[in-house]
Amino acid sequence: MQRVGSGKEAGIITAAEDDHAIVVDCTGLTITPAVVDTVALAAGRGQRSEYVATLAPGNTSDFLVLPDGLAADVPSAVATLLTRPEQVRALVAAGRPVRWSGADVPGRATAPEAGVPATGDLTGGPRIGTWTDRNGFLHQELTADGRYDETRGGRPHAYQGRYWIDGDRIDYRDDLGFWAYGEFRDDELHHAGYVMKLR
Template sequence: MNTPMFDESVLATIDDSTAAADSTGGRRRPLMFVNAAIHTLDPVIGDLAAADLLLGGDVIVGVGPGLHTAATDDEAIVIDCTGLTIVPAVVDGVAAAGLRTRPADRVGTLTPGNPATFAVVPGNIALEKIIWRPEQAAAIVVDGEIALFNGERRSPAPVEPDRSGPRAVDGPYLGMWIDETGFIHQELTADGRYDETRGGRPHAYQGSFWIDGDRIVYRDDLGFWAYGRFVDDVLHHAGYVFHRR
């Protein structure tokens, strides 16, 4: 498949603008994607046959026809998307069905004020294909940053933690955690295992855990996954609040 290619000089201009802003503490030039078919998934704005999308940092600040006429005034970097389609890269099915009561809750819609996260794709490429084969996209923008350009990643693929077997764990969160009611006692041990006592019933749940920053992910021996978060040395997990003993 031949992915429509952007002029590589556009990417160089974006990088130069970013470097200049970072070195001086100044403002980055805004990005403007022009002449695209845009599926906003916003029930008021709808689909646009030939329109422009203006970014201000990590948010969308304008969408619709005619924005490109002010590109010079805004010092925008213009990216021509003729023949391409812009679609949200995050889709909230409930919002798309019109079941969100407030416009601010319509996550993923290409609406001014929402995060600038979207894909620029050939017209015949479905969004679900981009999920599994992102290189088919001409560009993918995540929170205003171009993560993929001309089918190539601009940053390495994320490294996932090894969850294949036992391993040694070191960190500040090991030990016994007890919820505020005293019903659950959860012990995190240095071999990467957890053991829960519930209501005095020992070994109610057992399994493995992984800690990434302030987030903890559990895989129980029964097969289900769960997660929690540490906030100011307090563990929030499954609606319970735990303190270390």
């Protein structure tokens, strides 16, 4: 997290002379990642390109801007987004602002209905079924009702929750409360350092 200065409301400026970059004035506020990559924090990723949702230069970032009192640490900041989104001064996702001053940015996509994949009815779709990594350690079953169920290292139901597919990206919301994501590349599903194929 990063606290910046004091005394001003957040402001957003489009700097046309700088390739239309978005400049966010966060004076007196706290900036915190909206997604926490615990694998990276535990030194489980060796290259910057492998990091998820970090604020490192060159990465497309997801971050929150909150009043200091609502961002004592990353979990409390993320909890504020989920329980009191009107208190969020800014939410930037994949490098684009999606919430600003407690309201959705005009024209932003609406969140998918809980438990329903963004692509609609996936019954019999090409991505429904059980995905398995080449060593057989990870088995991830995607069902047509928008649920996933993972077996890891022979431990059934290690992780379970909802998922949403948008193009080649898949987002997971685990029943334990954390978020994760993956990417479909041709006939492979890349997730958390694993490469899986539909079996």
